[in-house]
Amino acid sequence: MNYTYQYPHPAVTTDIVIFSVRDNELQVLLIKRGGEPFKGSWALPGGFVRMDESLDECAKRELHEEAGLEGVYLEQLYSFGAINRDPRERVISVAYYTLTPSAHLNPSAGTDASEVQWFAINDLPALAFDHVDIIRVARERLAAKMEYSTIGLQFMAEEFTLSQLQIVYEQATGKTLDKRNFRKWILSLDLIAETGKKFAAGAHRPAMLYRIKDPDRVEIIR
Structure with a gap:
C-alpha cells in the first residue's frame, strides 16, 4: 500500500514498562540503547510502529526483539506526545505496562539493545527520552x-506468610500498610487458606503458612 500525505505527520512508537517484585522490592526492566539517540543510556524496551502492524503487535514485537521476552500480558497505559520528546522527529509514544512474576522470565538483549537489566524502582539510572515520566505514570x-x-497473589510461592504477601503490596503501592487491616482485608476475600504449617525466620515467632485456594480466581493485571 502506498501512503501519500499533504501535511507533515508524526511517527508512532510503543514503550513497555515491565514491573516485577524481586528481592522484596519493586523493579522495572530496562535495556541499554545500542544506537543513537541516547546511545549507552538506559531506556524502556520499545520502538517504531510499522505500517503493517497494530499497536499491540508492535509492543509485543519490540519486547521480543529488544528484551527477548514473549507471552507477557501487556495492558495499554497512556499516550505520551510532548513535542520535543524525541530529538529525531515528532514522535508520539503509546506506552504499555504489566506486573509479572520474574521467575519464569529470561530477558536477553537483542537488536539495538546492548544490555538488559532489572532496576529497583527507587534506584533508577538516568533514562533516555521521557521514560522516567512513563515509568512514573505506570x-x-x-x-x-x-x-x-x-x-x-500471583507473585507468591506455593506457600507463603501474610507478611511476605504484605511486602508485595507495599512495594507495588509505595505505601506502608497497617498489618492488622491488611490481614483482615486479604482474609475476607476467601482466596487463601492455612496450610497447617509454619515458617520460622530468625528469632521471630513462627508464622502461619498459607496457600491460594483457587489460582483461577487470582486476578492478572487487566
Whole structure:
C-alpha cells in the first residue's frame, strides 16, 4: 500500500514498562540503547510502529526483539506526545505496562539493545527520552490497581506468610500498610487458606503458612 500525505505527520512508537517484585522490592526492566539517540543510556524496551502492524503487535514485537521476552500480558497505559520528546522527529509514544512474576522470565538483549537489566524502582539510572515520566505514570496506575485487586497473589510461592504477601503490596503501592487491616482485608476475600504449617525466620515467632485456594480466581493485571 502506498501512503501519500499533504501535511507533515508524526511517527508512532510503543514503550513497555515491565514491573516485577524481586528481592522484596519493586523493579522495572530496562535495556541499554545500542544506537543513537541516547546511545549507552538506559531506556524502556520499545520502538517504531510499522505500517503493517497494530499497536499491540508492535509492543509485543519490540519486547521480543529488544528484551527477548514473549507471552507477557501487556495492558495499554497512556499516550505520551510532548513535542520535543524525541530529538529525531515528532514522535508520539503509546506506552504499555504489566506486573509479572520474574521467575519464569529470561530477558536477553537483542537488536539495538546492548544490555538488559532489572532496576529497583527507587534506584533508577538516568533514562533516555521521557521514560522516567512513563515509568512514573505506570507506577501510579499500578498502585491504584493494587488498592482494589488481588493481583499481588500471583507473585507468591506455593506457600507463603501474610507478611511476605504484605511486602508485595507495599512495594507495588509505595505505601506502608497497617498489618492488622491488611490481614483482615486479604482474609475476607476467601482466596487463601492455612496450610497447617509454619515458617520460622530468625528469632521471630513462627508464622502461619498459607496457600491460594483457587489460582483461577487470582486476578492478572487487566
